Amino acid sequence: MDKLELKALGKINLGLDILGRRENGYHDVRMVMQTVYLYDRVTLEKTREPGIEISTNLSYLPVNENNIAYKAADLLQREFGIREGIRITLEKHIPVAAGMAGGSSNAAAVLFGMNRMFDLGLSEQGLKDRGVTLGADVPYCIMRGTVLAEGIGEILTPLPPLPKCYVLIAKPPLSASTKTVYEKIDKEGVGSHPDIDGILAGLQKGDLQQVADSMGNVLEQVMLEEYPVLRKIKDVMIGAGALNAMMSGSGPTVFGIFTSRGKAKAAAARLKRQTPVKQAYVTNVHNVRRK
Numbered sequence: 528m529d530k531l532e533l534k535a536l537g538k539i540n541l542g543l544d545i546l547g548r549r550e551n552g553y554h555d556v557r558m559v560m561q562t563v564y565l566y567d568r569v570t571l572e573k574t575r576e577p578g579i580e581i582s583t584n585l586s587y588l589p590v591n592e593n594n595i596a597y598k599a600a601d602l603l604q605r606e607f608g609i610r611e612g613i614r615i616t617l618e619k620h621i622p623v624a625a626g627m628a629g630g631s632s633n634a635a636a637v638l639f640g641m642n643r644m645f646d647l648g649l650s651e652q653g654l655k656d657r658g659v660t661l662g663a664d665v666p667y668c669i670m671r672g673t674v675l676a677e678g679i680g681e682i683l684t685p686l687p688p689l690p691k692c693y694v695l696i697a698k699p700p701l702s703a704s705t706k707t708v709y710e711k712i713d714k715e716g717v718g719s720h721p722d723i724d725g726i727l728a729g730l731q732k733g734d735l736q737q738v739a740d741s742m743g744n745v746l747e748q749v750m751l752e753e754y755p756v757l758r759k760i761k762d763v764m765i766g767a768g769a770l771n772a773m774m775s776g777s778g779p780t781v782f783g784i785f786t787s788r789g790k791a792k793a794a795a796a797r798l799k800r801q802t803p804v805k806q807a808y809v810t811n812v813h814n815v816r817r818k
C-alpha cells in the first residue's frame with residue numbers, strides 16, 4: 528500500500544477532573560472523552576526519497592519538526608529504520624489550539640497509518656505507548672469512542688456510548704495554551720470537583736439528560752473569569768435549547784448537547800449573530816472504533 532487516506536477525528540471532554548499534580552508538572556486527571564464527527568483528512572503517501580514532507584491547507588501551521596504529525600512519523604522512521612520517506616497532507620477542519628485534540632488526532636492517524644503501510648506489526652497498545660510520548664491525548668485519539676481517561680490521560684477504559692445526540696461546537700476567536708491553563712489551576716486551586724461518577728452512571732443507563740446534567744470541567748472556571756465571552760456562548764446555547772453547554776479540554780471551544788439537529792443549527796445561527804463566534808459546527812458523536 529503506497530497511499531492511505533484517514534479521518535483524524537476531534538474530541539470533546541464530557542468531564543474533566545484533576546486529582547493531583549506530578550513533579551514534572553503534568554496532572555493526574557479523570558476525564559470522560561467523546562469523539563465527534565468533525566475531522567481532519569490525513570493522507571499518507573510513501574516517497575522514494577527518505578524524509579518527511581508535510582503540507583497543509585492552514586498556512587500558519589508548522590510543516591517541520593514542530594508539527595506533531597512530523598514527530599509521529601519521525602518516531603516510527605527512527606525506531607524501525609524505515610528507509611522510504613513519507614508525504615503527509617493535513618486537510619485541517621478541527622479548530623486549532625481549541626481543546627479538541629486536533630494535533631493529537633493527526634499524530635494518532637500517522638502512527639496508525641504508518642503501522643499499516645510499513646507493516647510494523649504494532650498492537651493498539653504498542654501504538655498508544657508510543658503516542659503518549661508525543662502528547663497526553665494521543666493514546667485516546669488512537670482508541671476513540673466514549674472513554675474514561677485516567678493517569679495523565681493515557682489509562683483508557685471504554686464506556687457505553689453516549690446516546691444519539693447533536694453536538695454544536697463553537698470556537699471563539701481567542702487562544703489559550705493548555706500548559707498555561709493547567710498552571711493557572713495550580714495557582715488558584717481546583718475548586719469543586721465535577722461529578723464524573725454521575726456521567727458514568729448516566730452512560731450506563733443510556734440517559735443523555737443525566738450525562739448532560741453531570742458534565743463538568745475543572746479547567747472551565749479560570750477561562751470563564753478571563754474570557755466572559757465563554758459564559759455568553761454557554762448562555763446562548765442553553766437559551767436555544769441545549770441540554771447543557773461546557774468548555775472542552777483547556778478551551779476555548781464550547782460545545783452544546785442537543786436532541787435535535789434543527790435546534791443545534793438555530794443555536795449556531797444565534798451564536799453568529801450575538802457573539803464573536805465565527806466557527807460553529809453542528810456534528811454527531813462518533814462511536815465507531817478503528818478497524
Ligand SMILES: C[C@](O)(CO)[C@H](O)COP(=O)(O)OP(=O)(O)OC[C@H]1O[C@@H](n2ccc(N)nc2=O)[C@H](O)[C@@H]1O
Nearest residue numbers: 552553554556631662663664679680705706709776777
Ligand atoms: C486538556 C486536555 O486536552 C484534555 O483532554 C489534555 O489534558 C491535554 O492533552 P495534550 O494537549 O495532548 O497534552 P500535552 O501536549 O501532553 O501537554 C501540554 C501541556 O498540558 C499540561 N498537561 C497535560 C496533560 C496532563 N494530564 N496534565 C498536564 O498538566 C502540561 O503542562 C503540558 O505541558
Ligand SMILES: Nc1ncnc2c1ncn2[C@@H]1O[C@H](COP(=O)(O)OP(=O)(O)OP(=O)(O)O)[C@@H](O)[C@H]1O
Nearest residue numbers: 594595623624625626627628629630631633664776
Ligand atoms: N498537526 C497539527 N495540527 C494542529 N496544530 C498543530 C499541529 N502540529 C503542531 N500544532 C501546533 O500545536 C498547537 C496546539 O494545537 P492543537 O490543535 O493540537 O491544540 P488543542 O486543540 O488544544 O489540542 P489538545 O486538546 O490535545 O490540547 C497549535 O498552536 C499548533 O501550532
